[in-house]
Amino acid sequence: MRNALKPKIIDITRDRDYEKYLYKCLAPAPFRRYGRRQPYLEKAISRGFHKKILIFNEDIIGSIEYAPAEVSGYPIIGNNVIVMNCIWVLRRAKGHNFGKLLVEDMIRSEKDADCFATIALENHWSPWFRKWQIEKLGFRPLDKISVSHKAKNTEQVFNIYLMWMPMKEKAKPPKLDEQEILEGETFCISHPLYRPQTWKGYIFEIKQSDTQN
Numbered sequence: 001m002r003n004a005l006k007p008k009i010i011d012i013t014r015d016r017d018y019e020k021y022l023y024k025c026l027a028p029a030p031f032r033r034y035g036r037r038q039p040y041l042e043k044a045i046s047r048g049f050h051k052k053i054l055i056f057n058e059d060i061i062g063s064i065e066y067a068p069a070e071v072s073g074y075p076i077i078g079n080n081v082i083v084m085n086c087i088w089v090l091r092r093a094k095g096h097n098f099g100k101l102l103v104e105d106m107i108r109s110e111k112d113a114d115c116f117a118t119i120a121l122e123n124h125w126s127p128w129f130r131k132w133q134i135e136k137l138g139f140r141p142l143d144k145i146s147v148s149h150k151a152k153n154t155e156q157v158f159n160i161y162l163m164w165m166p167m168k169e170k171a172k173p174p175k176l177d178e179q180e181i182l183e184g185e186t187f188c189i190s191h192p193l194y195r196p197q198t199w200k201g202y203i204f205e206i207k208q209s210d211t212q213n
């Protein structure tokens with residue numbers, strides 16, 4: 001395999017050459033240091049946040065972002081938990097298990113973590129964070145809440161899952177702060193759980209579950 005064809009993972013957290021990927025991920029959106037991402041990064045980077053990109057055939061086709069639970073993008077509570085804020089491998093690069101490669105790189109870099117956690121969605125209208133995909137990456141469901149969005153597709157009930165991957169026998173299952181998750185997240189503008197800056201209060205409301213776990 002020629003070097004250019006070997007997948008390469010680069011930690012861009014403090015790499016000015018790739019700064020725009022700290023803000024805009026792989027989505028074809030213009031680069032701007034948007035309002036709430038910047039203070040999030042300022043707080044999180046000094047406390048263990050990392051963003052990495054995957055380059056294949058000289059093409060940036062994947063990314064992963066993670067941080068200790070205390071400075072992650074989700075209200076996940078636990079001891080020594082690394083939370084994966086996001087992972088994405090472009091469809092044009094599928095079929096190589098690059099998602100797993102990024103997850104394995106995260107696990108290698110965070111050897112001391114008791115466990116890894118993230119969220120997954122079921123029955124949400126967006127194509128993102130699908131539970132089966134997060135399971136394929138090695139996470140298992142721990143808990144879920146059923147909610148609806150207060151402004152979009154208000155009739156649609158969807159499930160937010162807390163997912164985890166224990167690494168040590170002593171690992172205690174993390175918890176999802178169910179009140180805080182109702183406020184939505186603000187670390188990424190493209191996220192299906194994003195709460196717009198102008199929205200005050202909870203953006204989701206608890207519903208009765210309509211699917212079996």
Ligand SMILES: CC(C)(COP(=O)(O)OP(=O)(O)OC[C@H]1O[C@@H](n2cnc3c(N)ncnc32)[C@H](O)[C@@H]1OP(=O)(O)O)[C@@H](O)C(=O)NCCC(=O)NCCS
Nearest residue numbers: 087088089093094095096097098099100128129130133136
């Ligand atoms: C999850 C994800 C990272 C996996 O990407 P990938 O590693 O390129 O996936 P691959 O095509 O190599 O497939 C990985 C595995 O899933 C399986 N798979 C792929 N598509 C599948 C499908 N439609 N149904 C069932 N299995 C499927 C593959 O067979 C493979 O399984 P294996 O490990 O047993 O061989 C990628 O799909 C993704 O980025 N999804 C979106 C994630 C997301 O929502 N991010 C938020 C962005 S805002």
